[in-house]
Amino acid sequence: xxxxxxxxxxxxxxxxxxxxxxxxxxxxxxxxxxxxxxxxxxxxxxxxxxxxxxxxxxxxxxxxxxxxxxxxxxxxxxxxxxxxxxxxxxxxxxxxxxxxxxxxxxxxxxxxxxxxxxxxxxxxxxxxxxxxxxxxxxxxxxxxxxxxxxxxxxxxxxxxxxxxxxxxxxxxxxxxxxxxxxxxxxxxxxxxxxxxxxxxxxxxxxxxxxxxxxxxxxxxxxxxxxxxxxxxxxxxxxxxxxxxxxxxxxxxxxxxxxxxxxxxxxxxxxxxxxxxxxxxxxxxxxxxxxxxxxxxxxxxxxxxxxxxxxxxxxxxxxxxxxxxxxxxxxxxxxxxxxxxxxxxxxxxxxxxxxxxxxxxxxxxxxxxxxxxxx
Numbered sequence: 397x398x399x400x401x402x403x404x405x406x407x408x409x410x411x412x413x414x415x416x417x418x419x420x421x422x423x424x425x426x427x428x429x430x431x432x433x434x435x436x437x438x439x440x441x442x443x444x445x446x447x448x449x450x451x452x453x454x455x456x457x458x459x460x461x462x463x464x465x466x467x468x469x470x471x472x473x474x475x476x477x478x479x480x481x482x483x484x485x486x487x488x489x490x491x492x493x494x495x496x497x498x499x500x501x502x503x504x505x506x507x508x509x510x511x512x513x514x515x516x517x518x519x520x521x522x523x524x525x526x527x528x529x530x531x532x533x534x535x536x537x538x539x540x541x542x543x544x545x546x547x548x549x550x551x552x553x554x555x556x557x558x559x560x561x562x563x564x565x566x567x568x569x570x571x572x573x574x575x576x577x578x579x580x581x582x583x584x585x586x587x588x589x590x591x592x593x594x595x596x597x598x599x600x601x602x603x604x605x606x607x608x609x610x611x612x613x614x615x616x617x618x619x620x621x622x623x624x625x626x627x628x629x630x631x632x633x634x635x636x637x638x639x640x641x642x643x644x645x646x647x648x649x650x651x652x653x654x655x656x657x658x659x660x661x662x663x664x665x666x667x668x669x670x671x672x673x674x675x676x677x678x679x680x681x682x683x684x685x686x687x688x689x690x691x692x693x694x695x696x697x698x699x700x701x702x703x704x705x706x707x708x709x710x711x712x713x714x715x716x717x718x719x720x721x722x723x724x725x726x727x728x729x730x731x732x733x734x735x736x737x738x739x740x741x742x743x744x745x746x747x748x749x750x751x752x753x754x755x756x757x758x759x760x761x762x763x764x765x766x767x768x769x770x
């Protein structure tokens with residue numbers, strides 16, 4: 397009998413009596429510890445609690461049904477904690493339920509290091525600049541039972557893990573939002589078990605505790621789901637430097653092949669890179685190359701727009717009234733299309749000296765010095 401079959405058998409024929417309504421609450425139904433508590437819960441103790449819950453599995457499941465956020469379609473895992481407003485299961489995504497993990501000392505801490513969630517949000521915004529608003533933050537992938545069973549990706553009670561919460565997914569263009577906004581919880585649900593299209597690309601950002609899952613379980617699962625490309629991102633928070641791994645699906649064998657590794661990759665037809673933060677100890681910079689060949693990132697674009705507004709406001713004050721709108725509007729449109737150059741202030745100074753030559757200054761950069769010195 398396999399381990400999974402043995403666990404299922406334990407559910408059907410529990411070796412310990414099931415708690416009744418009038419009997420004392422079983423000790424394993426209470427959380428091992430609470431977020432912020434001083435008491436540590438080492439791994440052996442957590443494993444013991446899992447085995448105890450398996451002995452009173454039906455009672456534990458009834459305990460979960462009393463939670464306001466209970467999802468009857470989710471296969472709850474006895475190796476995790478599920479409470480009113482927190483859980484230790486990274487694949488459980490419900491409104492107002494926060495994710496916690498056991499730290500090195502066995503205490504519950506808010507999930508992931510300081511880089512993890514911030515880097516993911518910056519990646520989503522940067523990817524949207526190039527790929528549009530088909531980029532999905534924290535997609536809730538609902539997988540067919542048969543896929544998880546075939547891969548033996550099961551909960552401690554032998555149920556197939558039919559939901560996987562990825563960090564970022566790039567969906568087909570048909571899933572592009574009409575306006576620039578973050579998707580709702582409902583819009584992040586992708587029912588692969590009911591015919592929804594698979595993402596074109598999935599990202600997972602490593603944390604201190606999930607590297608084994610991302611390089612093994614997720615690698616097998618995403619390939620089985622037919623996702624063409626998969627990127628694992630190391631932020632450098634727990635290693636020497638940022639790095640990315642690109643896996644591409646081998647259609648003939650339905651497995652991933654690692655096709656590239658480094659700080660610059662090409663996926664979804666787009667060049668992407670991750671570089672060290674300009675300030676030590678900060679989140680690394682994730683960028684995509686736009687149609688004009690310029691590297692773009694969300695924070696850099698925001699800073700560029702502020703610089704552009706400052707330069708255009710200065711021109712509006714200094715130019716002759718009859719030239720203001722033509723030059724300011726024309727210059728702003730040009731920089732929106734091509735990106736703002738590093739010497740934008742020098743160009744603006746030259747335009748103030750010779751307003752009629754503003755188009756020439758943009759088209760023929762080598763003439764800027766002569767125009768400024770006129």
